[in-house]
Amino acid sequence: MAAFLAFVFGLVGAIYFTTRHLPLLAKWALERAFPGATVEIRKLEIDFPNRVTAESVTLKARSDGATLLTLAGGSLTFNFDDLRRRQIGEVRLIEPVINASPRLLEAFAAPPNAKAPQKAGVPWGVRRFVCDYGELNVAGYGPSGLVIRSKFCFDLKNFSPATAPFDPHELTLWDLTAATHADPPFLRVDIVRANFDLNGLIEKQTFNALTFEGGLLLFGKSLREIFAASQTPDNSAKSSPAATAWTAESLNLKGIAVRLEDERPQVTDITFALNTTLRNVPLSQSASSLGSEQQVIEIANLNILSPLDPFTKVLTLDSIFVRFTLAGLLRREIDDLTILGPNIFLGEDLFWYMDDMQKRLGTTGAQESGPGWTVKNLGVEFGRLTLGSGGRKQYGLPLSFRTRAQDVALDNLAALKLQAVLEVPPERFLFESYQLEFTSERGELRFAYPPEKKVNNLVGTIRLKTIRWRQYNAANSYISVTFDRNGINGLFGGKLYRGEAWGGFSFFFSSESPWIGWLSGRGISLREVTNIISPQNFQLSGPLEFRLQMDAKSRSIERVLGDFRATKPGKMVIRKLDDLLARIPKTWNLIKQSSTRIALETLRDFEYTKARGDFWFVHSQGVLRMQLQGPTGSRNFEVVLHADDSPHGRWKQRSALR
């Protein structure tokens, strides 16, 4: 009886002691759970029969008293049967606001003055550990004072390291943001799932998986500052041993949009999606691991339009493959940029675009926003050049090009300084509408951007094996093209019918695509040329020297003007007159037949010592004059070509005046 009474008194005393000193007991229990921390509890109450509620719980580091965690409130539900089995029925955190220090993990570390690891005994378990809604604030993380905010919830069953160490658990966070003190968040994550089991968490300090889904990562000033701070030797060595031990077996990023910010006004940011998985990543090194993981994005069908005419393209890109690392992006480096199928529209709109960008960005913008972008390897394949004529008319110049370049400074298009060699592969080109065909050898187009003063922007010399224009052929030729603000200028030359010819053209950026051209030649075999122009009918011999100029719009030659001369004596034969000779009527008397024959033969054959002429044509009318002088006299021809739709004109009477 006395023993029973003693037990009852003891129990009552224990209950009394417990209720009177509940905060002390809780403090003692929590400090056993968090050996690296001291615990402060402002208020702790028992709601009989089986509920304990707490307000304002604070964990401080034993080493220096720094606040590791504050908990606004929570409740604990138990029954004696659970307690007997070292188990708590339910721990429920009710809308807790956890203000955690980045050093929170120190709370789990052994106290600094511990001589030997304490024997923990059988750990307590929780049948249900639940929080429907909570808020987590982490401030002052890292040298840049990173602030992390998130909402969270969890519902953990059998949260017991002793009885269910391998049961999977999941902690869910959402609306996670990360920012430095002064700036808006550089990271927003829609949802984060942390999957773990207690064995991995306690024994190996490992998360089974950390998954980040949706959100936005801004690559701008904030991230660059954090990156720069973490690169300093002092800060990189600061991470505590406790922090470095934590790892994630799988770190997954799904659909995180990454936006490359450019602070300059009117510069469009670049956004792309990030999807990647990293394995066995130490959390302290997750940023660097993620940063060194190569990413590939593809941008398709990118069109850059004229600033003055939204229907006129200046550059189109079929596909762009960008290979980079996030760490590289922070350094404004792109590992590899491969551009497939770019089409440069050579026209005044391209220069308008360049001017517009220069004006909008200025020359100081790039310097203010830090170092420029660089591309370690730049590749261009299947490039095409198209002549823009001004306005919206465009004419194909199916001259393909490709190039590779290393360490290209690429801040933005306006600040781009590019000395690229565009390689033109050997190819057969056919311009049916111009009746022009040529076969090129391998060549180069040297492209300088921006165009320097007095230096042409696009310079290239392409050697051509063969050229055919209409029925005329040339060989061993070259064409050199320059491209500037006013248009496209070209020079060409080659071997032509035993002689040589050279010329040039200027294609002006204006509506209706006007262009001019000139052509000269010397040593040209007149016999071969006239055999092509008028086979069997008319033939001249001797070497020819000529010059001609032409003025055209698009495919229509409006004006041609030129002159020519033979540099050595030759012979003219009008074989067409043989037909007339053969048809001299036999009925004529002999004198008439002979005189006609003599006249026709005199006209047919003529050996000349000097031959010269000139011509001009406007559209399909004009004048060709040819003067031949020889020992047997002279032959002066004037051919006036009349167009049926243009019968007017005094020029027909005055053609000899030129």
Next chain:
Amino acid sequence: METTLRSSLTLLIVCASLGGCKAPTVNLATSDPIKVDINMRLDVYQYSSPTTKKAASPQATPAPVTPEARRRNRMADIQQFKNERLVGEGHEGLLVILKKPEGEYGEYLRVAVEEENSDRMDLMKSLAEGEKTSLPEIQAKQAELWRNRSFKGEWIETQTNDGSWKWVQKEG
């Protein structure tokens, strides 16, 4: 008998002497080759279809209705004027008479240039409306284009360093 024999011998000697001489020739050739000078003008008419043959008659041709068509018809005359260095391309996108011939041809030139400039102005006004820019701006651009498209030797008006304009013959 002796006299007859002597006469016969003399005749024989004379004949033999004559027989050894060259026969007389009549020279029909000239000391220099005969020179024949031929001047020939060949007019080539192009008819795109039989029905347009009638159009070759100036009286039957209706006046072109668009400035472009009128300019195209006039272009050969303008080229002739340029070949004769009578006109040049001015800095306002118009033709300028630099040397006016006397008489009817001079008047013809004046009228042709006047009509050409009228058509050019119509086209430039249309361009200015289309591009929503001022007429002087279009005129300046067109003048530059005409200068660029001129042939070597043709007169063009170019700007000097002090901003004034002067006439020069285009160099190749």
